[in-house]
Amino acid sequence: MFRRLTLAAALAAAIALPVSAAPKDEVAQIVESAAFKTAVQTLAAEHDRTVADIVAITQIPAPPFKEAARAEAYRAMLEAHGLQDVEIDAEGNVMGLRKGTGDGPLVVISAHLDTVFPEGTDLTVRREGTRLYAPGIADDSRSLAVLLAYLRALDAAGIRTRSDVLVLGTVGEEGAGDLRGVRHFFEKGKYKDRIGAFFSMDGIDPANLVHVGVGSKRYRAVFKGPGGHSYGAFGIVNPMAALAGAIVEFYEIRPPTRPKVTYSASVIGGGTSVNAIPDAAYAEFDMRSADAGELAKLETRFKAILEAAAQAENAARSTRFGAVEVELIPIGDRPAGSTPRTSPLVARTAAAIEALGYRPVFSASSTDANAPMALGVPAVTIGSGGSGGRAHSLQEWIDVEPVESVRGMSVGLAALLAAAGVE
């Protein structure tokens, strides 16, 4: 997930703080160094290879909970890039270490392996000029490839960081994955107590700086009823009618726009045969906000709507074979959190964005960074550069026009070096 949250961004822009002088100076020193310039020249010189990596990664299926093939490919890529302690952990995350010169806290730079697209989705990348089209190409294949480009650039420029840098490919960032990869990493992973800063590179926009983690509540609502023959049992309650009523009521809600609150009915299923009144029908619902209080209010209303819909169906039709009931199964609960605007990580990252000529857009989103944010570990989510759109749709695209692509990539590299320190 990489989209900038427009309203939060607008709000943030309106109250934008100047980046403090010290981080600006630190970053300027890095960006103006001969080594950094060599690194950026390498990003440019190897841009075709990076594009080839984006294409290769995109075309390896990584549906939710089925990221193993892409994980294994990425593991091999990390090894080929000379990282140490390359491994796939118990949850399926891939990682490898680039040793620094000191013993400082670890800096993690991460991208997610998984896509929202189910098995069987055509992932063939289609190219039109500098545009590449394919599901998942922006979210988050490009980031995975860009992290590899950073490794080559750092090596070519002979740059050593003070902190160790861990390159991480996570599973389960999207949807029902419920941040399972990054949660495991922070709850049970072997590096969990060493992490000083965490970057999630998720999506494209190099000006985007996510420092607020949008919380979400997700449910599968299953309406159950007696079921029966569509003709013989006509007139009995239909759980699908109750479900439809709930969706209609839910979509009547006009949530506040400030703080932004959103909802969606996203996946439905149910029924067995066209000539049978179904005995069950379900839908999945997504509710989000950066504001925990607004989110809780929406959740309460949602639950009341579901109950009322079941009752309305039982009142509208016969319950002689049984009534409609609704069961609510939690399928997602992402913590809200934030890294303060005044923190060194946010300040340095903002400085890196500015140093490359962009205007930082401070924003809120739901990404792997939610997990460390909720634990108080400094974390931000940044873009991989270039432009793109239509993430989570089959029309997803990126533009890899080299000049803008490399400039965008340079932001993350500068931010990483600012966080990890350079000798």
Added chain:
Amino acid sequence: MFRRLTLAAALAAAIALPVSAAPKDEVAQIVESAAFKTAVQTLAAEHDRTVADIVAITQIPAPPFKEAARAEAYRAMLEAHGLQDVEIDAEGNVMGLRKGTGDGPLVVISAHLDTVFPEGTDLTVRREGTRLYAPGIADDSRSLAVLLAYLRALDAAGIRTRSDVLVLGTVGEEGAGDLRGVRHFFEKGKYKDRIGAFFSMDGIDPANLVHVGVGSKRYRAVFKGPGGHSYGAFGIVNPMAALAGAIVEFYEIRPPTRPKVTYSASVIGGGTSVNAIPDAAYAEFDMRSADAGELAKLETRFKAILEAAAQAENAARSTRFGAVEVELIPIGDRPAGSTPRTSPLVARTAAAIEALGYRPVFSASSTDANAPMALGVPAVTIGSGGSGGRAHSLQEWIDVEPVESVRGMSVGLAALLAAAGVE
């Protein structure tokens, strides 16, 4: 499909007419004749063979649209029973002629070859006492075997009918088959202009007399929209909200109960991920009535509701990435029709049921007989005798206790002879 429609049956029973004297007399004359008694004795004497035929037919797979193996076996059986002009037509129906003594209209007695069960279903018949268990054994393997028993009984008793009798095994009676076999027979078959009466033997109950063909219109409605990220694209149209609105409106319809009109939203699907606004959502809809006019009215209203739901969604939310549209895919279209209670065919069949000691249950259903009924060709659906249950389930069973089985079989034989006339 052979299930009696309980409500229609109860209603019919309440207003049951006495069977007129003339058909009663005709049937009594047949049933009391020495030849008929010989025929029934043959049914009894050969009952074990009939059971063996039921088992053999049941164990030959005949999934929807894949009835060829069973058709070929049945063709060979019809030839072995001495029928003339045995053939498999272009649609896959099997048939053979038993010549009569005159030139009268043809009488067709039919059973369907297809089952509801997909390829790979275990069709092994399990026997417990007089009970046989296997998918499709009641619906409609027993009928296919009983028709063969009739041929042997007629031959043994030396009975010649006035009308030619055509024994027919149809394809595509169930579900998505949409009566394709019997429709072909009546629309393009070589006998289509010669048919004076049509029996469909479908299911078990020897008291059941289907003289009303419930018509159905079935659609898959696919709502499509742009799709997008549940948070980033919040506010755009959601095809699922449109679908839900359509279901809610559809379920506001209060159709007449006389003639009975029913509808159902039965199977739904759509969406790819909990955090994506779906780009498509669909539902399947079933509408039925024995009254063609009422069914057409409902269908018109249904279509208007779907269009209005798409438009309402486009008015309620943003179409900046695209609008919601609905596509309607016909998946079933069974004609409605009926054969009047006062017709000679219904009166004689009722008399045959009574003559064998059962109380006729006049009922409405959707069977192969719908096709001739819709064309005004006299048609009824009757049972093959014995008892059974759980049709369309893997627990389907019949009881072949010989006394009751033969008594039930005798009903159809008497009805056939009454319709075809005996020298």
